[in-house]
Amino acid sequence: MERKYTDDEIIRRVWDVLEIKNLMGRHAYFHAYDMHEAEICELWVSDESHQKTASFGQNWGYQVGIETIRSNYVDQNLAWHRAALSAICEKDSSVAHKSENLGIGTMLIHTLTTPYVEVAGDGRTAQGMWYSPGQVTVAGPDGVECMWMYERYGVDFIREQTGWKIWHMFIGTDFIVHPGTLMRDVPVPDEEASVSAPEGLDITIPMQAYSARHNFSEYPYIPQPYEVFDPKRGNGPEGNPAYKGYGAQTEGGTLQ
């Protein structure tokens, strides 16, 4: 039987959706502005129990636990910037090797469109889906690479004392193409090809979490109205139909 809400509950649920959309907008800008540390601190879960199960998934698998996410998103990202800057400075002496130049020539935005947000009946969690037409531009010693990057976002949110926070985020990349390239010239992903994460990333659960081979993936799931959060329908690894269980580090093959 469909739950009936009071007027007060309805308007608060409506406002929850607006706050979640704002939260995701902030995520997009903090990422575009290279404010990754601020993003982890302000937008991602801060309760210890939620931080243990926080996850960030992409085509090549999942990072689990906020410290793993932080070490990749903040520390490894900084390491990449440093390496790129050193290489650029070596080739172009007009570029000064200073912190203000970290990320020089980088520009990206993963826009968020077509939002769909469901707040749980119990009001404690929410799930959202967005489509992201984006662009990523990276500079190196040999020049600049520009890419259109189209992706699908599935995100679980949880309500904490200070408001809604990102709990599990999954981003499935549908295609990456250089401007001016015909899509028909982009190779179709090989069925059996292993999907490798960029070098330097620590992936807790390496797996083929998403593939654009058939231009169709049921996952991440379109949110449906729900009462209580179920990890098997969530955007963490347990919700992925290809998930076979965590490795030997945990009992029973399930995520702690």
Add this chain to the structure above:
Amino acid sequence: MELYTTEQLTERWEAHNEICNLVGRFSFYELLRDTETIKRRLWCEDAEGASLGLNDGYYIGIAEIRKYYDAVKASDLCKAAIAKDRHHDVFEGKAADDIIGVGSLMVLNLTTPVLEIAKDMKTAKGLWSFMGGSVEHHAPGGPSAVNRWGRIGIDFVKESTGWRIWHMIVAVDFEAPMGENWVMPNIFPEPLIPFTMQRKNHELYHERRVYTSFPEVPVAYGTFAETFSYGPEDN
């Protein structure tokens, strides 16, 4: 975290909707090249210090902003006259004003919103990312089609006629021919009319551009005095 009553949340939700519609209207009236509606019905009438910022400067005061839109209209009329001349069989009997916008497609897809309404409900501020572009068939320099991406920061003010645009900053990251990358020199044409205040607000993308966090992301606030402005005073 602020705690609002049911009535307050309802009022704030209605304001949120009205502002989203205002921004949507702005985008669609840009598409229709209807600068009259934009300047008369979307921008503020009474609020002091209205400003329209572009990458290289600001128009300050509603009178200057209206002059800017008049210049946009004059440019559109010029293109309409070219269209009329090229296709006189199609547009015979029509004045340039009747066919303004012919041959132009100006798309301003507004995405990735962050919108905060002040606690006092007198102002609001929002940030959007636009992925857009334009196609021009009848520009004096010849046909063109460009991708144009960037961000828009807007302060809104509640006037007697409803929510209106108060300060707007349009920060373009790149404007590049469709089908090409955006590393080639991004150069803006000269502004249609001189800026009231010339200032480098935002650089177009180039290979040596450093990260920028402009325009700033809105945060929840009580009154406008407690937050930053998307006008020139806080840039």
